[in-house]
Amino acid sequence: MIKDYKTIRQIANPLMIVEQVEGVTYDELCEIELPNGEVRRGKVLEVEGDRAVVQLFDSAQGINLAQTKVRFLGHPLELAVSEDMLGRVFNGMGQPIDGGPELLAEAHRDINGMPMNPAARAYPAEFIQTGVSTIDGLNTLVRGQKLPIFSASGLPHAALAAQIARQARVLGDGENFAVVFAAVGITFEESEYFIEDFKRTGAIDRTVVFSNLANDPAVERIATPRMALTAAEYLAFEKDMHVLVIITDITNYAEALREVSAAKKEVPGRRGYPGYLYTDLATMYERAGRRIGSKGSITMIPILTMPEDDKTHPIPDLTGYITEGQIILSRDLHRKGIVPPVDVLPSLSRLKDKGIGEGKTREDHAGTMNQLFAAYSRGKDAKELMTILGEAALSDDDKLFAEFADEFEKTYVNQGNNTNRSIEETLDLGWKLLSILPRAELKRVKPEMIEKYMK
Secondary structure (H helix, E strand, O other), X not given: OOOEEOOEEEEEXXXXXXXXXXXXXXOEEEEEEOOOOOEEEEEEEEEEOOEEEEEEOOOOOXXXXXXXXXXXXXXXXXXXXXXXXXXXXXXXOOOEOOOOXXXXXXXXXXXXXXXXXXXXXXXXXXXXXXXOHHHHHHOOEEOOOEOOEEEOOOOOHHHHHHHHHHHOEEOOOOOOEEEEEEEEEEOHHHHHHHHHHHHHHOHHHHEEEEEEEOOOOHHHHHHHHHHHHHHHHHHHHOOOOEEEEEEEOHHHHHHHHHHHHHHOOOOEOHHHOEOOHXXXXXHHHOOOEEEOOOOOEEEEEXXXXXXXXXXXXXXXXXXXXXXXXXXXXXXXXXXOOOOOOEOOOOOEEOOHHHOOOOOOOOOOHHHHHHHHHHHHHHHHHHXXXXXXXXXXXXXXXXXXXXXXXXHHHHHHHOOOOOOOOOHHHHHHHHHHHHOOXXXXXXXXXXHHHHHHHOO
């Protein structure tokens, strides 16, 4: 039986302490009814004896300690799920904001979910085509993988996120593919950009969008990625879909976590973030993957902006430990006008070898990938040497590698935000670039592949 309490002891926005409660549990949802009939929501953060600490989802303004009623609902925050979610736009709490009808729920799911049991995981092994050469050709995304994008303030990660959401697909006939897009703590303009882009290109039909704005409560920011993952789990493991989850921006999520932690007076860890930041991020990231015996899968691309372009900042640092690689955007390439400015040398997909090769992409993929990495690295070194000693100090081969590096950035990396390249086009472009170099230097590709594919 739901009981009303009028025992609010203290409010320190966004926290409220309620006394003399019975049977209240951690993470339980509650309603706060103001004297004028307005209802706000919160959730239980802590229970100690008969005292409960409640986190408010809305402002504390207007709450009268003596007359406001609090009722605990007996369940945690839930998301109404249905296949009709596809094509819809929700706010960070899972309520429709696209002017469409209320969702007819097939079920209600606890948004906290559970990280996938390692024993139940199937190994990621199938290629996902994003249409972006620097990812498909060199840092391949594999179904069930967690591959974050490390960006920085002012870099065009929003455009890259929209491009991947628009273009990504699983190769093969009859594959059921969907995108769940969660925007966390972004501006209204950014939110409109994503939604309009999806509508303009028709990608909205296979996309579920959760949009949390910068002026929404911090608590909602913490819930938004979990809402998205709950929707993804339903589509993947109950509707057998292959789901790509894109979350931008994880940095805003971590800042909200720090804000709430400070309000609770918890002991801070590195740079003021709570000591459990690693665990908290892991509980989200580890919900992605493939399950043994299930057709569906969840692949995740979290996007985060590195404060002060610092890779050692706690958020990218901890994310790198949990996920299987990273795509890094470069400020130098951005200044050169290269779109998307993906820096391929420090970028890494730890599972790329599992999703490429004959029957998945093409037989020459591994060889061309290794050769392109090696040639670009040597070309960059040659260009640095040229800057210090002048072009006359370079050998003829080094001059060719320097030319290769420039051409690689201009044509392979710089494809723009509206070009969707198939994996065959990406591999053929790689061979075209390698033809700049002497055949004797192509030591990472089998001779028979050179004969077959180099035109």
